[in-house]
Amino acid sequence: MVIVTDCPKMxxxxxxxxxxxxxxxxxxxxxxxxxxxxxxxxxxxxxxMFDQMNMQNSQAIEVTDQLLQLE
Incomplete structure (x- = not known):
């Protein structure tokens, strides 16, 4: 069994x-x-799996940055 969890910097x-x-x-x-x-x-x-997670995280960061610019 291989378990990989919570390794965002791997x-x-x-x-x-x-x-x-x-x-x-x-x-x-x-x-x-x-x-x-x-x-x-x-x-x-x-x-x-980690490429997908990084892509989702970068999209979330981009949306957050855009919201901050609107304020």
Missing amino acids: KNFSQGELSTPRLEHMHLTRDEDGELQWEGDLYTTIKH
């Missing part, structure tokens, strides 16, 4: 090659749809 999950031949999917508990997501391998799946 740049790399692993420096070396990962081998998880029996791992078929991950359950992303932060996904609002509760869907299973698998990007082909563990490293790519975790990278995709």
